[in-house]
Amino acid sequence: MIVLRDPNQRKTACMGRTADQPFALYERIKQSVIRDIESGKLKPDDRVPSETQLARAFNASRMTANRALKELTEENRILRIQGVGTFVARPKPEAALLEIRSISTEIEAWGGSHTAEVRLLEEIPAGEDLARKLELAPGALVFHSILIHRDRGTPVQYSERYINPEVAPDYLAQDFTIVTPSDYLMEVAPVQEAEHKIEAVVPDRDIRECLDIAAHDPCLMLTRRTWALDRAATYSRLISPGSRYTLKGRFKRG
Amino acid sequence: MIVLRDPNQRKTACMGRTADQPFALYERIKQSVIRDIESGKLKPDDRVPSETQLARAFNASRMTANRALKELTEENRILRIQGVGTFVARPKPEAALLEIRSISTEIEAWGGSHTAEVRLLEEIPAGEDLARKLELAPGALVFHSILIHRDRGTPVQYSERYINPEVAPDYLAQDFTIVTPSDYLMEVAPVQEAEHKIEAVVPDRDIRECLDIAAHDPCLMLTRRTWALDRAATYSRLISPGSRYTLKGRFKRG
DNA sequence: TCTCTATACTTGTATAGACAAGTAGTATTA
């Protein structure tokens, strides 16, 4: 009879390493390639050294270099073509829908340039409905912000947020033209749970003007509620013109 | 100068295989283990044969069995504990797959009284783009269906699907007024991976008439590609009037 | 009875070598 001890986390691999070599060899090769990509020494579509070259450079066998490159392929950092070579992967221009990534990261991963305009930043008492959504007492003070995000000048998103002050007490003091609210919130209060609602709408005139769209342009409205630090944290509406924005996500089982 | 050919999909590995052995050895070992898991022969927490045993059983070297089990670990099908053994993983109750389900069942698990009209059900040769999306050769035959779903008579969704016949060979023989395509597909080919794109659009006139909506009504269009049985399985477009449907989902992190 | 140790198993890493298969460019041939 086999009794398993708690099989939750292992993660710590083990060996092929000594005190001065805290990582396995294949892992060091991986990190070296990642460093070259992230430092900009290797740009998208650039050729990555071949297995043979890496093996020689690290005094490893080809199989070890192979393992490093194979894992990087699975992680979508590189692209391998049999008979040709290995190349730095171009980041996919996709917004991960449910991974909570910020719009600026998405736009910049796409190759655009992101700017934000702060239209409103205030502290207001929560109405009954909003208080319930943020799990606060009615009338409690909450932070409220409205931003317009642009990609090379073209508006791509109107975002309105209500924030539970317990979760991000310094929210009002931030300069959201530099760091987006979602980046800031991710920093101070990482999301534990999220609830999304996605609708196709025609926004009212005020918002249409902010987004610079015609009267009948359909928009995607993502209403999101998040929890962080074991509390309801934010309630927000993100509205994007359908002609300029889509949500994408890819999920694996497991 | 290196000129890359279109680096979109590879997926097709290559060799170590002959006519009678269309898959690589490590792949056959993987599939064998997966079969045992999905058939119920191996249940969660059951011990999977060790690398040595698998190697002997498949007349392979231990490294080949190791590769098979390593990949299954990355796919979260099994759990390996150094020094102890390999065990069937218990599916996480709040894993990524549930996220898919919560989105798709939300839109397809219809409350109230649901009816479906089969507008089209046919077999057609795939064009170039569709063939690439289904990872098939251009011109290969694929199944094609168009359904209109109604809730108490009101159209709520126009769904168009392209199906890889390898994954669901009996697709055309189903009566989709009784079991929805997605329920049927979930039965015969459980989704391993899914890719979603969500857009706000104004559909063309034909679809607008099917959905019985006005000229400028915004609609939610969910374009979805799924993988099952280690193949691209379906490519579909689900269009719902924004005034009658929204997507909802709630997700936990980690 | 309790503790330690040896042993037999497991997975993890790494090697050197081999062949298969795909690609690009060059040289050869018709």
Place this chain on the structure above:
DNA sequence: TAATACTACTTGTCTATACAAGTATAGAGA
């Protein structure tokens, strides 16, 4: 000139072997 063959390179698979490291159990010794 155009088609073909060859070559040099790439990645993909697989083997046989080796050692490191973690775990469980049986048996020896206190």
